[in-house]
Amino acid sequence: MEFISVIFAHLFTMESEPKISFEDTSIAFSYKSDTELKKAHFIFSLVNHPWISLIATGAVRLGFNLGLPIEGLIKKTVFYHFCGGESIDKTKEALERLAKYSIGTILDYSVEGEKTEEGFENTTIETILTIEKAHQSKDIPFCVFKVTGIASTQLLEKIHSKEDLSSEEKLAYEKVQERVNRICHKAFEYNIPVLVDAEETWIQDPIDTLAYDMMKKYNSEKAIVFNTFQLYRTASLQNLKDAFQKSEGENYHIGAKLVRGAYMEKERESAEKLGYPSPIQPNKEASDKAFNEALEFCMANKHRVSIMCGSHNEYSNQYLTQLMAEHGIANNDERFWFAQLYGMSDNISFNLARAGYRVAKYVPYGPVKSVMPYLLRRAAENTSVAGQSSRELLLIRKELRRRKEKV
Ligand SMILES: Cc1cc2nc3c(=O)[nH]c(=O)nc-3n(C[C@H](O)[C@H](O)[C@H](O)COP(=O)(O)OP(=O)(O)OC[C@H]3O[C@@H](n4cnc5c(N)ncnc54)[C@H](O)[C@@H]3O)c2cc1C
Secondary structure: OHHHHHHHHHHHHHHHOOOOOOOOHHHHOOOOOHHHHHHHHHHHHHHHOHHHHHHHHHHHHHHHHOOOOOHHHHHHHHHHHHOOEOOOHHHHHHHHHHHHOOOEEEEEEOOOOOOOHHHHHHHHHHHHHHHHHHHHOOOOOEEEEOHHHOOOHHHHHHHHOOOOOOHHHHHHHHHHHHHHHHHHHHHHHHOOOEEEOOOOHHHHHHHHHHHHHHHHHHOOOOOOEEEEEEOOEOOHHHHHHHHHHHHHHHOOOEEEEEEOOOOHHHHHHHHHHHOOOOOEOOOHHHHHHHHHHHHHHHHHOOOOEEEEEEOOOHHHHHHHHHHHHHOOOOOOOOOEEEEEEOOOOHHHHHHHHHOOOEEEEEEEEOOOOOOHHHHHHHHHHOOOOOOOOOHHHHHHHHHHHHHHHHO
């Protein structure tokens, strides 16, 4: 009897195995000309070497601090590889190119750590413009914002650590709540889901609270507001489960963008410096395990949870396609999204889109100087570990070789 059930289990697993491969670089880079591919090769070769990457990013920081005219150089190299342009209108070309391959664009106004009320208001207005743009375009399935673009980091830190606020700070926080509500209300009005990005742990509690307040208000029919869960944090899987319990009790939908997390070094350094236990998983395997468990949890609760798998990890993306197959979910079910960053992991995005899954890419835009923190994070992410070439570089080389042999 046990033997028969093993055979059945095996057959079921075989049936539900994903049929998608991420190896086809001709699909992955179909939208890139030879010149663009060679440029991508140059960029990834550069950031691949840890010491070159360190010197280059240090020089860029210094250049900006000294007011040197380096914007032109950045535009000619990394900017257009990772960003859509300097304004919404200038992202048109990137948007159309992705749309041609059934990949949606998520316009990401990449201005972080604003400091003035005027700056916060500008970011709010700009984010609302992205929602209006999405309303007019079938190729923009989501919008996104970072709370540090519309609120003071110091204020968020104080709220996170439950410090008393002065009356001025209370007023400032009311304005933050109003801005978040203005963005989410517009998203709700136009039926465009909006993603709230996750940031550093020492400001994340108020970000979560703002996101849940908005979910309660706007997610009664479907997930319009998505919060982000960083699975490199030891607390995140439980936070996801708690958020789900709360939504069950209060009867609204959860939008869950799952990511591993982008601030690991900073988090560990801060924990060490200030002498508190690191909030980050002890190793990569633990982050991977938590990520995949989060996918399983969301899938098991799909009656109430919509997922965005925000990852460049091939296994995690494969695993979601596998879970979808096991649960009998169509590839194009609108509750399940795969998302990558513009200029990265095209092998995943383009192959998934070709197989009929819902795929979107964050397309950052904004003035060159303002998107530098974003670009520096991408440089760090693509630096090789232990002398190995990054996956991105290997794929670009494979495609360059393929094109050369074809000629
Ligand atoms: C669409 C999208 C949206 C995103 N939004 C956010 C966001 O809102 N907030 C945010 O923080 N990030 C965000 N990110 C960035 C994301 O967190 C990084 O791209 C991601 O961490 C890289 O991981 P990966 O899933 O692509 O897989 P991999 O490349 O397999 O994993 C790398 C990640 O694993 C984790 N890791 C690596 N080594 C260790 C270790 N020793 N111990 C513990 N963990 C380890 C780190 O998080 C590291 O970045 C987003 C990414 C995408 C694609």
